Amino acid sequence: MSKTETDKATTQQYDNYPDPDAIVxxxxxxxxxxxxxxxxxxxxxxxxxxxxxxxxxxLLVEEVDNE
Structure with a gap:
């Protein structure tokens, strides 16, 4: 699998997940x-x-507001 195909597969993998502030x-x-x-x-x-x-x-990392 080429780098472009791998990047596209990785992007599609996260389409079903919330939009985190960071992915580790x-x-x-x-x-x-x-x-x-x-x-x-x-x-x-x-x-x-x-x-x-x-x-x-x-890990999906989210910033939270603790005010």
């Missing part, structure tokens, strides 16, 4: 690393994370 891909990273990053992001008062069952381990 981990690829082959260990579950421990993913959990560590998720916990660190969640300690912020302005960020919220969620995990979606995509082909790769992925």
């Amino acid at each position: 891909h981990f690829g082959d990273a260990s579950e421990a690393l993913v959990e560590l990053v998720e916990e660190v992001l969640e300690t912020s008062e302005n960020l919220s994370t969620s995990r979606d069952p995509l082909l790769e381990t992925t």
Whole structure:
């Protein structure tokens, strides 16, 4: 698969998901690393994370308004 085809497939993969402020891909990273990053992001008062069952381990990051 060419880079263009891969990019197009990745874009289509996210069409069914909400529009996050950031998407963090981990690829082959260990579950421990993913959990560590998720916990660190969640300690912020302005960020919220969620995990979606995509082909790769992925975190969707949203900015939240805590006013």
